[in-house]
Amino acid sequence: MLFEENKSLKTFHTFHTDVVAKYFAPFTNEESLKELVENLPTKKLLILGGGSNMLFTENFNGTILKNECRGITLIKEDQDHFYIKVAAGENWHSFVLYAIQNGYTGIENLSLIPGNTGASPIQNIGAYGVEIKDLLYDLEAYHLKDQSIVVFTNHDCLFGYRDSVFKSKWAGQFVILSVTFRLRRKPVFHTNYGVIEQELDRMGITELSCKAISDAIIRIRSSKLPDPEVIGNAGSFFKNPSISKAHYDLLKVSFPEIPGYPNKESNIKVAAGWLIEQCGWKGYRKGDVGCFNKQALVLVNYGVATGREIFDLSEEIIRSVQLKFNISLEREVNIF
Numbered sequence: 001m002l003f004e005e006n007k008s009l010k011t012f013h014t015f016h017t018d019v020v021a022k023y024f025a026p027f028t029n030e031e032s033l034k035e036l037v038e039n040l041p042t043k044k045l046l047i048l049g050g051g052s053n054m055l056f057t058e059n060f061n062g063t064i065l066k067n068e069c070r071g072i073t074l075i076k077e078d079q080d081h082f083y084i085k086v087a088a089g090e091n092w093h094s095f096v097l098y099a100i101q102n103g104y105t106g107i108e109n110l111s112l113i114p115g116n117t118g119a120s121p122i123q124n125i126g127a128y129g130v131e132i133k134d135l136l137y138d139l140e141a142y143h144l145k146d147q148s149i150v151v152f153t154n155h156d157c158l159f160g161y162r163d164s165v166f167k168s169k170w171a172g173q174f175v176i177l178s179v180t181f182r183l184r185r186k187p188v189f190h191t192n193y194g195v196i197e198q199e200l201d202r203m204g205i206t207e208l209s210c211k212a213i214s215d216a217i218i219r220i221r222s223s224k225l226p227d228p229e230v231i232g233n234a235g236s237f238f239k240n241p242s243i244s245k246a247h248y249d250l251l252k253v254s255f256p257e258i259p260g261y262p263n264k265e266s267n268i269k270v271a272a273g274w275l276i277e278q279c280g281w282k283g284y285r286k287g288d289v290g291c292f293n294k295q296a297l298v299l300v301n302y303g304v305a306t307g308r309e310i311f312d313l314s315e316e317i318i319r320s321v322q323l324k325f326n327i328s329l330e331r332e333v334n335i336f
Helices: 030-038 092-101 117-123 196-202 210-224 245-254 272-278 307-325
Strands: 004-008 020-027 045-048 060-067 072-077 081-087 136-143 148-153 174-184 232-236 260-262 268-270 289-291 298-301
Touching (some): 092 117, 092 210, 196 210, 245 268
Parallel strands (some): 020 060, 045 060
Antiparallel strands (some): 232 298
């Protein structure tokens, strides 16, 4: 039998809510994916990777295909770069550590981000001044309708802030099978973002290296973000909003401490976590759903919270931020 029925998804997503999929099957390569697609029992389909950026608010009344493609290959190199092809089912953080161990540089700032490699370009994951758009060379994706492999270059992906063409024009039409990254031979360190330099000082680092930066970021993230294996969560639940400079200047009068950073669109990016904290949500808990006490941007499942309860809390947070700051928060997590 190709598909399991009424499959529990509790261990397949990082919120660990107790939901089931009507049909479920894993695939490990293009051939097994093709066979599954040709025999889908439902039209409703979801491709599941590491499950680190999703919230199920109810049972999934369709088919889930779990990407378990594996493999990391150095496909070519030149004077300045290594080109590393990574199967979509590889754990992201494990790949980052593999790259550091092998002297492939440029990816160290993305340490300890949960999820699998295949999801990284969809979301254009980023942290501490580095994004996937800075590293991706190309990717291979399976077109569900045409049953063919399509290669997308970096330009083809139309990367934006936590965004790509796979979340808009091609949403739900492709399955990413592998991603090729162009990583540097000689490191270019990014340490001026956030508190990286302070953490390196605390660690007593006198000579910079990719491993030292990775270690520092792991320590920073571990200090303020809950381990999803211990407390269910999907990391940052909301995107950092961008507002006009006029809006920011007006808010600055009433809230002098509001943090803001100019972005490429000549707007000001505001820290969503700060906005949420100012509305009194940091550390909030009702039953088993809450807002993490060390980072207001993270919604958590302390035990047996439902996806609907977590979603409802996010709605309350959005309304309170809109009321206090006239800023509309957008969820970073995908809702099902």
